[in-house]
Amino acid sequence: MCPPEHFGVLYEINPWMHHRVPVDRERAHSQWEQLKRTLEQAGAQVEVQEPRPDLPDLVFTANAGIVNGSQFVPSRFRHPERQAEEPHDVAWFESHGFTVEHLPEHVHHEGAGDALPFGDVLLSGYRFRSDAASHAYLSRLTGAAVRSVELADDRLYHLDLTFCPLDERRAIVAPDGWDAYGRKVVEALVPEPLVLDLDETLAFCANSVVVGSTVVMARCPPAVGRRLEAWGFDVAVCDVGEFLKAGGACRCLTLALDVTVGPQGARSAGPGGRSADSSTPS
Amino acid sequence: MATEVVEVEGHIIDSLILAKILDTIVDAGADYRIVDVQIGRASTDTSRARIEMVGDDDVLTTLVSRLQLHGANRVVDVDATLQACDRDGVLPEGFYSTTNLATEVRVHGRWIEVENPEMDCAVVVDNVGGVDGGHARTTPMHRVRRGDHVVVGLDGVRVQPLERPRGANPFEFMASEVSSEKPKEVLVAEVADRIRGCKDAGGKLLAVCGPAVIHTGAGPDVARLVRKGWVDVLFAGNGFAAHDIESNVLGTSLGVLLREGRPVEHGHSNHLRVINEIRRRGSIAAAVDDGYLTGGVMYECVTHDVPFVLGGSVRDDGPLPDVYTDVVEAADAMRALVPGVSVSVMLASTLHAIATGNLLPAGVETFVVDINQAVVTKLADRGSHQALGIVTDVGLFAGLLADSLCP
Numbered sequence: 001m002c003p004p005e006h007f008g009v010l011y012e013i014n015p016w017m018h019h020r021v022p023v024d025r026e027r028a029h030s031q032w033e034q035l036k037r038t039l040e041q042a043g044a045q046v047e048v049q050e051p052r053p054d055l056p057d058l059v060f061t062a063n064a065g066i067v068n069g070s071q072f073v074p075s076r077f078r079h080p081e082r083q084a085e086e087p088h089d090v091a092w093f094e095s096h097g098f099t100v101e102h103l104p105e106h107v108h109h110e111g112a113g114d115a116l117p118f119g120d121v122l123l124s125g126y127r128f129r130s131d132a133a134s135h136a137y138l139s140r141l142t143g144a145a146v147r148s149v150e151l152a153d154d155r156l157y158h159l160d161l162t163f164c165p166l167d168e169r170r171a172i173v174a175p176d177g178w179d180a181y182g183r184k185v186v187e188a189l190v191p192e193p194l195v196l197d198l199d200e201t202l203a204f205c206a207n208s209v210v211v212g213s214t215v216v217m218a219r220c221p222p223a224v225g226r227r228l229e230a231w232g233f234d235v236a237v238c239d240v241g242e243f244l245k246a247g248g249a250c251r252c253l254t255l256a257l258d259v260t261v262g263p264q265g266a267r268s269a270g271p272g273g274r275s276a277d278s279s280t281p282s
Numbered sequence: 283m284a285t286e287v288v289e290v291e292g293h294i295i296d297s298l299i300l301a302k303i304l305d306t307i308v309d310a311g312a313d314y315r316i317v318d319v320q321i322g323r324a325s326t327d328t329s330r331a332r333i334e335m336v337g338d339d340d341v342l343t344t345l346v347s348r349l350q351l352h353g354a355n356r357v358v359d360v361d362a363t364l365q366a367c368d369r370d371g372v373l374p375e376g377f378y379s380t381t382n383l384a385t386e387v388r389v390h391g392r393w394i395e396v397e398n399p400e401m402d403c404a405v406v407v408d409n410v411g412g413v414d415g416g417h418a419r420t421t422p423m424h425r426v427r428r429g430d431h432v433v434v435g436l437d438g439v440r441v442q443p444l445e446r447p448r449g450a451n452p453f454e455f456m457a458s459e460v461s462s463e464k465p466k467e468v469l470v471a472e473v474a475d476r477i478r479g480c481k482d483a484g485g486k487l488l489a490v491c492g493p494a495v496i497h498t499g500a501g502p503d504v505a506r507l508v509r510k511g512w513v514d515v516l517f518a519g520n521g522f523a524a525h526d527i528e529s530n531v532l533g534t535s536l537g538v539l540l541r542e543g544r545p546v547e548h549g550h551s552n553h554l555r556v557i558n559e560i561r562r563r564g565s566i567a568a569a570v571d572d573g574y575l576t577g578g579v580m581y582e583c584v585t586h587d588v589p590f591v592l593g594g595s596v597r598d599d600g601p602l603p604d605v606y607t608d609v610v611e612a613a614d615a616m617r618a619l620v621p622g623v624s625v626s627v628m629l630a631s632t633l634h635a636i637a638t639g640n641l642l643p644a645g646v647e648t649f650v651v652d653i654n655q656a657v658v659t660k661l662a663d664r665g666s667h668q669a670l671g672i673v674t675d676v677g678l679f680a681g682l683l684a685d686s687l688c689p
Contacts, residue, residue, distance in 0.1 A: 131353065132352050135292045136291040145296070185297055
């Protein structure tokens with residue numbers, strides 16, 4: 001995670017962002033601290049990346065890249081506003097012993113924001129921030145089969161606003177965010193989906209972090225909570241309202257470091273599994 | 283109508299990307315052809331597809347940008363490389379060697395069709411830079427002239443694979459099948475149907491005959507097919523024509539009485555005597571004119587204006603004056619008669635069947651009838667894709683075919 005020292009809505013690169021809506025930096029900081037504490041209480045160990053004054057969105061670490069064991073594939077950001085984050089992310093991962101491998105320069109892909117492992121495959125979104133053409137390169141670099149899903153709603157500009165793996169059979173899914181082909185692909189992929197309606201989706205329910213059996217969410221509508229609890233998950237609600245002003249919630253603020261993608265990736269059960277499980281790159 | 287080619291790679295099958303791309307093309311009102319597809323074996327392997335789209339220029343322009351969204355990128359074609367010949371009859375090094383499939387070459391950004399597909403030739407592009415964008419033709423090595431622009435390398439050349447309908451019977455699957463264990467009458471009836479189909483569509487029938495046609499007594503049957511207008515072009519050798527004439531003038535084929543099947547005394551020289559008489563008259567047509575030759579396949583060809591080429595060989599007797607003794611000239615004469623042919627029947631002829639097979643475009647339906655399976659296989663092995671081999675006695679086959687087509 002990266003503390004929101006310099007967070008703010010300084011530009012507009014998604015429909016949630018309005019630079020005239022001010023961010024309460026103090027509030028943002030306490031919300032971020034609360035999220036970090038909640039994750040730690042759920043059993044996660046949190047590494048902190050140093051913030052940079054010129055990079056307000058560095059706080060959304062999910063977009064740094066894709067972690068695959070000791071491999072790190074840094075993002076190729078679509079917007080110039082975020083492209084300067086890349087060298088900073090690469091430096092962090094290199095200094096922490098990761099092997100950094102790059103996507104070619106002519107494709108865009110925004111890391112774990114647009115690619116989440118489920119079962120043996122890596123589900124990856126494309127259209128608003130990532131290119132479909134990046135998926136074949138991603139597959140080649142990570143060794144994982146990639147299922148491509150076209151995102152259909154610009155408010156749901158990253159896959160992680162529409163999809164949240166819970167364990168090897170279950171995931172929170174938001175079909176409103178995908179085109180008809182993408183819905184079929186996810187339908188074939190996820191045996192037990194928790195389907196969100198559009199309101200639940202726009203409440204960032206899919207942008208949740210799963211640590212063991214705890215699902216950390218920005219908001220939890222009753223229907224969603226009941227379903228998760230019936231499956232044996234504990235729901236922890238963390239208000240990240242200041243960050244919603246930039247179009248990001250809990251998962252956007254985290255990047256799981258214990259992820260292995262593809263067929264070799266060891267999966268752990270959801271409830272009752274390891275504290276920070278590998279099926280949940282946040 | 284314009285053409286664009288896009289290529290897409292990834293887990294395009296499971297991600298339904300390929301389906302989406304094809305749907306998008308059809309929805310836009312364009313047509314597509316999957317030029318190449320490689321499906322990954324393991325689930326982690328990516329697949330790759332190359333899709334050719336045909337449609338209006340503006341539709342394709344929009345499509346290309348829409349498909350880019352799904353990861354399909356335009357394949358940038360390059361023009362064919364042309365090099366001028368520096369000597370008559372000699373191709374530039376690295377010349378493109380043709381197949382017998384329909385072929386196009388790209389010149390100044392436009393794909394132009396190569397005329398007269400023929401295997402083992404070069405492609406010469408004429409009028410390069412002309413207002414019509416030039417035209418391309420297959421040309422055998424000996425025919426190129428100094429200054430001819432010949433395609434070298436593989437860039438800017440594309441070949442249309444044959445569409446092979448798949449089905450249960452050998453006619454649905456015309457893929458060099460050799461059938462020795464099929465009911466012959468059924469096969470003959472179907473060959474007759476295919477010939478009718480091709481002729482109805484305006485195509486020509488080419489018959490290629492070996493001397494065994496005459497030896498086995500099938501001469502009158504083939505003559506009947508010529509007389510009734512089924513045969514449009516005939517290729518044969520000195521032997522076939524000589525024995526056809528011998529049988530009509532003297533009643534023997536290689537000295538054997540066709541009616542009785544027994545040799546006549548001194549019959550071995552019969553064919554030499556008729557060849558000599560034809561040579562005396564100057565040509566087969568002259569022998570028909572003066573009443574020396576009054577029946578048979580060659581007679582029918584002359585009287586019904588069916589063009590023929592008699593190609594010579596080293597062991598020919600005589601030969602007949604109509605025989606091309608220069609093999610290169612013979613091949614050129616045959617080549618000149620190939621355009622328009624859509625079906626060919628090769629009857630008991632090894633040499634001429636293979637020579638003809640080399641000249642024919644792949645789309646020509648070819649029926650090879652021979653008692654020897656090796657001939658049929660050999661023709662197939664040389665790349666004459668659309669060949670159906672029928673292993674049987676040509677005498678019986680030709681009789682049945684003539685009965686079927688000329689009831």
